[in-house]
Every structure is written in structure tokens, then in C-alpha cells.
Amino acid sequence: MSDLDALLQAAQADFAAAPTPAELENAKARFLGKSGRVTELMKGLGALSIEEKKTRGAEINQTKVAIEAALTARRDALAAAELEKQLKAEALDVTLPGRQRGTAGLHPITRAMERIEAIFGSMGFDVADGPEIETDWYSFSALNNPENHPARSMQDTFYVDMKDENGSWLNLRPHTSPMQIRYAQAHAKRYAGQETMPEIRVIAPGRTYRVDSDATHSPMFHQVEGLWVGENISFKDLKAVYLNFITAFFETDQLQLRFRPSYFPFTEPSAEIDIMFESGPLKGRWLEVSGSGQVHPQVIRNMGLDPERYIGFAFGSGIDRLAMLRYGVNDLRAFFDGDLRFLSQFK
Numbered sequence: 568m569s570d571l572d573a574l575l576q577a578a579q580a581d582f583a584a585a586p587t588p589a590e591l592e593n594a595k596a597r598f599l600g601k602s603g604r605v606t607e608l609m610k611g612l613g614a615l616s617i618e619e620k621k622t623r624g625a626e627i628n629q630t631k632v633a634i635e636a637a638l639t640a641r642r643d644a645l646a647a648a649e650l651e652k653q654l655k656a657e658a659l660d661v662t663l664p665g666r667q668r669g670t671a672g673l674h675p676i677t678r679a680m681e682r683i684e685a686i687f688g689s690m691g692f693d694v695a696d697g698p699e700i701e702t703d704w705y706s707f708s709a710l711n712n713p714e715n716h717p718a719r720s721m722q723d724t725f726y727v728d729m730k731d732e733n734g735s736w737l738n739l740r741p742h743t744s745p746m747q748i749r750y751a752q753a754h755a756k757r758y759a760g761q762e763t764m765p766e767i768r769v770i771a772p773g774r775t776y777r778v779d780s781d782a783t784h785s786p787m788f789h790q791v792e793g794l795w796v797g798e799n800i801s802f803k804d805l806k807a808v809y810l811n812f813i814t815a816f817f818e819t820d821q822l823q824l825r826f827r828p829s830y831f832p833f834t835e836p837s838a839e840i841d842i843m844f845e846s847g848p849l850k851g852r853w854l855e856v857s858g859s860g861q862v863h864p865q866v867i868r869n870m871g872l873d874p875e876r877y878i879g880f881a882f883g884s885g886i887d888r889l890a891m892l893r894y895g896v897n898d899l900r901a902f903f904d905g906d907l908r909f910l911s912q913f914k
């Protein structure tokens with residue numbers, strides 16, 4: 568075999584052995600580069616006679632062309648292999664099922680709240696919503712809480728590091744009553760000076776806050792308060808409204824309702840409302856579901872109304888507890904843990 572045939576074979580072998588384009592370029596330099604073996608052969612031509620130069624030069628050139636062809640072939644092969652690899656890696660299996668879009672559901676407390684709003688809406692109650700950071704006056708004073716009442720203490724109420732224009736610390740509302748006071752004030756102002764005023768019929772559902780945390784108390788909880796103020800509203804209206812609400816909420820007439828005397832600074836007289844199911848898993852147990860009472864004359868006055876003319880009832884119920892009873896949940900904290908295994912059961 569001639570030295571040139573050997574050189575071509577060596578180049579072909581080196582190119583074939585190069586696993587990557589970069590290594591192929593290194594192999595190319597060894598044969599075709601500035602000090603590569605082909606270039607070295609060309610340099611050696613100078614020592615030959617003119618005749619020999621012609622034939623030897625032509626042979627070297629032929630070999631060079633063949634080496635270049637081998638290089639190009641190997642470059643193409645490597646590029647094709649790379650493309651093949653990429654296509655394989657990015658291959659789509661068009662027979663796979665498409666991605667399912669899961670159906671979301673509302674939080675059980677939101678569901679309970681929406682049902683409560685719909686039920687009271689059907690009885691002509693408006694829905695009021697307002698600030699969760701409240702002033703001392705709206706959370707306590709307007710509701711006839713004495714200045715030194717324990718509810719005002721930091722053991723019971725969360726305070727915010729900010730004061731109102733009277734220099735009193737702001738609080739996270741411990742009940743939704745402030746919203747009802749705001750609503751009643753706006754209502755009274757709107758009809759001030761007119762001969763008659765439409766009745767106030769409103770519920771205030773929403774987040775409330777108290778310093779308390781165990782299986783049945785969360786520092787953030789939900790309350791719905793109701794207020795009906797007019798010239799001739801009595802406990803019989805409260806009983807009718809609450810009974811209608813509770814039977815609609817639990818979707819059963821198989822329950823009894825009772826009032827138990829109680830005390831709140833903002834109502835006089837005051838009563839707890841208990842219910843007892845006559846069937847179902849909770850059958851036969853009296854369950855406390857609400858506080859209630861006739862709105863205290865001082866609170867009527869704080870709404871901007873004349874207590875000699877206006878009278879009404881109010882109640883306050885824990886939404887979380889109603890939802891627990893309705894959905895059979897025994898730990899309040901499940902509502903707020905954010906565990907989808909629990910939450911996705913409500914759809």
C-alpha cells in the first residue's frame with residue numbers, strides 16, 4: 568500500500584473514531600491543519616525535481632480531496648445522529664390522553680356563607696360587608712360595652728399597632744356587629760328628617776377575630792349577625808325569622824328551637840338560641856347555635872335612631888359551627904388547614 572493510501576485510511580479511521588463534532592475538528596487539524604500531515608507532505612515537494620513534483624503533487628492533492636470528502640461525510644453523519652437523538656428526546660406521544668383540567672370547588676365556609684345570604688335574602692335581608700380592622704367605638708362603645716369590659720382586654724381581642732383619631736388602638740373586629748352599626752347609621756342618616764323610615768333588615772357575615780385557639784375555637788372565625796329594626800319588631804319576629812333560617816339551612820323541618828335567657832351588653836332582654844334535631848345523627852341533643860336579643864336602647868341611639876320610636880332584634884351565630892353541624896365535621900381546624908383531601912370533598 569502506498570504511503571498516501573495509508574494516510575487516507577488513517578484519516579478515515581480517525582474521523583470514524585471521533586464521537587463528537589469537536590473531536591472531529593481536532594482530527595481534521597491533525598491531517599489538514601497548518602502543521603497537519605497533508606500540509607507536511609506538500610512542504611516536502613520542494614526537494615523534488617519538476618517532473619516528480621507534478622506527479623507527486625497531483626497524488627497528494629487527490630489524497631487531500633479524498634480526506635476532505637471523508638471529513639464531510641463524517642460531519643454529516645454526526646449531525647444526523649445528533650438530530651436523531653434530539654428528535655427521540657423530544658418525541659411526543661400523540662396517543663397519550665390530554666391533561667385533565669380538575670374542577671375546583673368553593674370552600675365549605677364560603678358555601679355556607681352563600682347559602683346563609685340566599686336564605687336571608689329570601690326574607691328581605693340586605694347583606695352588609697365592611698372593614699375587618701375596626702375602631703374601639705364601633706367594636707365596643709357603640710355596642711354598649713362598658714369602658715372596662717373584659718372583652719376589650721388584650722387577652723380577648725387582637726389589637727393593631729395603629730390608633731384612630733380619638734387615640735384609641737384599632738382592633739381586629741371581634742364580631743360583625745360594627746358593620747351593622749355602620750349600616751344602621753347610614754340608613755338613619757339617609758332617611759333623617761323624613762316622616763317614615765323603611766325598616767332596617769340586614770345581615771353581616773364575615774371574618775372575625777378573637778384570642779382563642781383549640782379544637783372548637785380558631786383565632787380567625789366567621790360570624791353572621793342579623794338585625795331587624797322597625798317600629799314594631801318583637802321576639803316573635805326573631806323566632807319566625809330564625810326558625811325559617813335554621814330549617815332552610817339544615818334542609819329539615821324535623822327540629823325544635825328554644826330560647827334560653829342570657830346576657831349581652833348590646834341586647835336587653837337577651838337569649839341563647841338552641842336547636843334540637845328530631846332525626847338524623849345529631850338527634851335529641853340541644854345545640855347552642857346563636858346569641859340573640861332585643862337591641863339595647865343605647866345601641867339604637869348609637870345607630871342614630873330614637874329608642875322611643877324604634878325597636879328591634881339582633882342575633883349572632885358562628886358560621887363555622889353551623890357548617891360543622893351541616894357537613895358533619897368534628898374539628899374546626901380542618902376548615903383552615905388547607906388540606907385538599909378534606910377540602911376537595913366539598914364540590
Ligand code: 2NL
Binds near residue numbers: 792
Ligand atoms: C354571640 C352573641 C349576639 C348580637 C350578637 C347585635 C348587633 C347589634 C346590636 C345588638 Cl348591631 N346586637 N348582635 C346580639 C345578640 C347576640 O351574638 O355570642 N354569638 C355567637
